[in-house]
Amino acid sequence: MNDSAHTHSAAELQREIEADRQRIEEKLHEIQERMSPGELMDELLEYAKTSGGSEYLSNLGVALKSNPIPVALMGVSLAWLLANPASRAPRQGEGNDGADDYPLAPVRGSVRRxxxxxxxxxxxxSHFTDESGSRFRALTDEAGRRAGHFVDPAGKVYRGFTDAAGKQIEDI
Structure with a gap:
């Protein structure tokens, strides 16, 4: 069935497509204006004023002034967390021409993972222990091989282990 009332010429279809394209471009331009950094900052400031944000910041300032010790402890805790002693241990292959400044850890018996x-x-x-229960950890690569020095729970770094006779332990 060919209904001539529902057929459009190519020129009419092209005009409709152009009108749709124009509407879409106008909407996109509106959205871009609303998402500009200046507009977003204005909306954020307005939200903070109307939702009690300034009151919250004021109360936070009063709480910080009246409780300086917890704030100081929190700051020290964050600094300690960021200063992870194990992250300062050089990895195998790094260092100064093969010379290693880290000592050997004295252990009892064999060391095992x-x-x-x-x-x-x-x-x-990876975690390691000796027969006395002393614990150490070391960076490990994706294949499960040790990739860094050994670190004890106190954060002291060792390049390896020595037995009671002072001989370096090679096999773990």
């Missing part, structure tokens, strides 16, 4: 590899702050660690 314990537990699964642990991920922490984007780094992977």
């Amino acid at each position: 314990v537990g699964p590899v642990e991920a922490s702050f984007g780094e992977r660690y």
